[in-house]
Amino acid sequence: MRALVTGGAGYIGSHASLRLLDEGHEVTVVDNLYRGHRGAIEALRRAGGDRLKFVEADLADTDALARALADGRVDTVLHFAALTYVGESVERPDDYFRVNHAGGISLLAAMRATGVQRIVFSSTAATYGEPAQDAMPIVESTPQRPINPYGASKLAFEQSLRDACAATAPLAAVALRYFNVAGADARGRIGEDHRPETHLIPICLEVALGKRPHLTVFGDDYATADGTCVRDYVHIEDLVDAHLCAFGALETGKLKCWNVGIGRGYSVCEVLESCRRVTGHAIPSVMGARRAGDPPALYANPAAIARDIGWKAKWTELDAIVATAWDWIRAHPRGYG
Ligand code: UDP
Numbered sequence: 001m002r003a004l005v006t007g008g009a010g011y012i013g014s015h016a017s018l019r020l021l022d023e024g025h026e027v028t029v030v031d032n033l034y035r036g037h038r039g040a041i042e043a044l045r046r047a048g049g050d051r052l053k054f055v056e057a058d059l060a061d062t063d064a065l066a067r068a069l070a071d072g073r074v075d076t077v078l079h080f081a082a083l084t085y086v087g088e089s090v091e092r093p094d095d096y097f098r099v100n101h102a103g104g105i106s107l108l109a110a111m112r113a114t115g116v117q118r119i120v121f122s123s124t125a126a127t128y129g130e131p132a133q134d135a136m137p138i139v140e141s142t143p144q145r146p147i148n149p150y151g152a153s154k155l156a157f158e159q160s161l162r163d164a165c166a167a168t169a170p171l172a173a174v175a176l177r178y179f180n181v182a183g184a185d186a187r188g189r190i191g192e193d194h195r196p197e198t199h200l201i202p203i204c205l206e207v208a209l210g211k212r213p214h215l216t217v218f219g220d221d222y223a224t225a226d227g228t229c230v231r232d233y234v235h236i237e238d239l240v241d242a243h244l245c246a247f248g249a250l251e252t253g254k255l256k257c258w259n260v261g262i263g264r265g266y267s268v269c270e271v272l273e274s275c276r277r278v279t280g281h282a283i284p285s286v287m288g289a290r291r292a293g294d295p296p297a298l299y300a301n302p303a304a305i306a307r308d309i310g311w312k313a314k315w316t317e318l319d320a321i322v323a324t325a326w327d328w329i330r331a332h333p334r335g336y337g
Contacts, residue, residue: 068110162255173255215286226267259300
């Protein structure tokens with residue numbers, strides 16, 4: 001396969017690129033390095049040698065994307081590049097639509113210009129918004145009613161993909177709706193380095209490393225077993241597997257959508273306990289207020305993706321997932337530097 005990976009210097013895109021390189025494929029990474037890391041590209045280069053091409057370009061630059069598609073003789077696009085912070089999306093909605101929606105349209109234009117038809121898109125459970133708690137676990141037909149510009153901009157691009165699949169010279173597309181992605185390459189070559197870091201597991205691990213004094217738990221008065229929010233944590237390697245399964249399901253003229261989660265939720269307290277076990281550190285915590293826009297519980301029903309394309313999570317133990325994140329962060333306390 002000759003793949004173009006947008007956002008390949010970011011957390012999820014770099015893990016997908018690494019897997020493709022490990023399996024002998026040719027990969028062209030396009031990333032503007034706004035939040036991606038040159039260090040991730042260097043790690044990919046060590047793994048893939050000449051089979052990795054890196055193009056520093058913005059999604060808005062349709063011509064640069066078209067050149068990258070043509071030069072790499074690309075047959076399949078994996079589209080990860082995006083802005084991904086919910087809180088920031090509320091403050092800067094225009095940027096989220098410009099990058100996540102208009103940027104995607106620019107990519108589609110480049111694909112049309114070069115005759116590339118296959119695309120797997122990184123969508124999100126945030127497109128579901130705050131489903132009624134009796135609608136848990138979430139299935140693909142659960143109504144998509146995003147409650148912030150991040151989810152809305154991702155849903156807008158799902159719709160554009162659907163239209164592109166129905167157009168003249170139709171595309172073949174898959175949208176994977178991720179739940180909470182966690183962990184790192186099990187061989188420790190790359191990991192998660194967000195600036196700023198807002199995610200629960202890396203924050204707990206940064207406390208264990210001494211980089212933060214404590215974890216603030218965002219509310220313990222939710223209607224869940226221990227009062228803290230419940231989420232579905234899927235290991236990054238399982239998530240990448242879902243993309244590999246999706247390639248076989250690409251079908252001209254169709255957008256297919258699947259949830260990617262393990263199908264069970266862990267509360268914030270359970271995650272904290274897991275991080276304490278894995279690190280052997282006390283990880284102090286303080287109780288804080290609820291964070292705006294946090295639904296009590298969000299977890300997937302992964303039956304459709306198992307039935308349709310045979311994907312099933314292999315990493316089902318939270319401690320094992322956390323351990324891969326801990327191995328990387330401990331070896332790279334300043335991330336990519
Ligand atoms: N959370 C928390 N303290 C933090 C960061 C996150 O209590 O410092 C909670 C957050 O409210 C949510 C869960 O941990 O219930 C997972 O949050 P994260 O930001 O990792 O992912 P999200 O579910 O928002 O995509």
